[in-house]
Amino acid sequence: xxxxxxxxxxxxxxxxxxxxxxxxxxxxxxxxxxxxxxxxxxxxxxxxxxxxxxxxxxxxxxxxxxxxxxxxxxxxxxxxxxxxxxxxxxxxxxxxxxxxxxxxxxxxxxxxxxx
Amino acid sequence: xxxxxxxxxxxxxxxxxxxxxxxxxxxxxxxxxxxxxxxxxxxxxxxxxxxxxxxxxxxxxxxxxxxxxxxxxxxxxxxxxxxxxxxxxxxxxxxxxxxxxxxxxxxxxxxx
Numbered sequence: 001x002x003x004x005x006x007x008x009x010x011x012x013x014x015x016x017x018x019x020x021x022x023x024x025x026x027x028x029x030x031x032x033x034x035x036x037x038x039x040x041x042x043x044x045x046x047x048x049x050x051x052x053x054x055x056x057x058x059x060x061x062x063x064x065x066x067x068x069x070x071x072x073x074x075x076x077x078x079x080x081x082x083x084x085x086x087x088x089x090x091x092x093x094x095x096x097x098x099x100x101x102x103x104x105x106x107x108x109x110x111x112x113x114x115x
Numbered sequence: 116x117x118x119x120x121x122x123x124x125x126x127x128x129x130x131x132x133x134x135x136x137x138x139x140x141x142x143x144x145x146x147x148x149x150x151x152x153x154x155x156x157x158x159x160x161x162x163x164x165x166x167x168x169x170x171x172x173x174x175x176x177x178x179x180x181x182x183x184x185x186x187x188x189x190x191x192x193x194x195x196x197x198x199x200x201x202x203x204x205x206x207x208x209x210x211x212x213x214x215x216x217x218x219x220x221x222x223x224x225x226x227x
Contacts (some may be wrong), residue, residue, distance in 0.1 A: 004158075031212045042121075042204060043159070045214035059214060091158055101212035102147045102166070106158035 002026065004107035006092050012113045013082055021077045021110045025094030031101050032075050033093040034067055037109070043091065049075065050101075082114045117142040119207050121218025128195050130227045138205035138218050139187040145207040148188045149215065150179060153202045163190070195225045 005024045013019050025032045033048040045059040049069040060066070064082075069075040079086055089111050093104040118141040128134050140148075146167035151159035165172045165179045165188065172179050176195075181188040192199055202222050206215040 033214065035215075035217075042217040042219040043206075043215070045216070048212075048214060050212050056214070095212060102208070103149070103161060103164065104215060105161065106151075108156075108158045 004092055004094055004105055006090075006107040006110050008110060009108065010111045010113075012115060015084060015114055016081055018078065018080045019082055019112065021079075021090050021112070023075045023077070023092030023107060025073065025075070025092070026096070026105060028098075029094035029096045029105075030072070031095045031097075032069055033095075033104060034075070034077050035091045035093065037089045037091055039088070046077070046090075079112075082112075084114050087112055087114045117145060117207055117209065117216040119205060119216050119218045121205050121221060123221060124219065125222045125224070127224045127226065130195060130197060130225055132195055134192045134195050134199070134223055134225075136190045136203055136205070136221045136223070137187060138189070138207075139185075140207045140216075141186070142207070142209055143183075143186065144209040147208045147211070148179070148181060149206050150177075150190045151204045151206065153204065153220075155201075159204060192223075195223075197225050197227050199223060200225045 007022045030051045034046040035043040049055045064080045067077045089109040091109045093106045095101045095104045121138045149164035152162045153159045176193045178191045202220045204220045205218045
């Protein structure tokens with residue numbers, strides 16, 4: 001079946017501009033996660049959505065970062081007033097209640113470059 | 116909060132040899148430990164995972180062992196092949212449906 005999809009695959013933006021990154025989770029998955037991977041680094045948790053519960057935003061690095069999930073499916077990560085240190089690959093993952101929600105499946109990521 | 120350390124950062128082996136990557140974690144409440152393989156330009160792919168109620172799990176050439184007392188877990192790849200070359204990440208979490216805390220990755224190179 002279809003996996004997690006993300007768009008765009010690459011985004012180049014100027015410092016100070018806002019960007020929106022999109023994630024389409026695996027159909028039927030109730031939990032959705034955003035992570036950030038900086039060059040040569042591991043994955044850093046940003047935010048996750050669990051069904052209709054309030055999202056866990058504890059990993060967001062600043063108030064310039066926000067995310068929403070509409071209709072329990074598609075999610076958008078928004079970065080306002082981008083800075084060069086925001087340059088990274090932004091990865092989305094989803095998990096299924098059927099498997100106890102432990103197993104997270106990742107999309108291909110969006111590579112963000114802030115110039 | 117949880118902290119995951121991963122070693123080594125790079126590992127080079129000859130085709131057919133075994134490879135072992137080790138991770139330690141700090142939070143004794145962690146109960147789920149997945150391993151991901153990431154190829155260049157792609158997202159991480161879940162290759163094997165283990166929960167705290169078992170000590171070892173195998174899937175063909177890969178296996179994971181867990182020592183809860185020592186708070187460490189390891190990935191073992193036997194009979195390595197060039198296509199095993201990738202970056203491998205370990206992770207830990209203490210509750211289903213919550214954030215994974217990742218190690219910094221191991222770049223595995225398998226030469227033929």
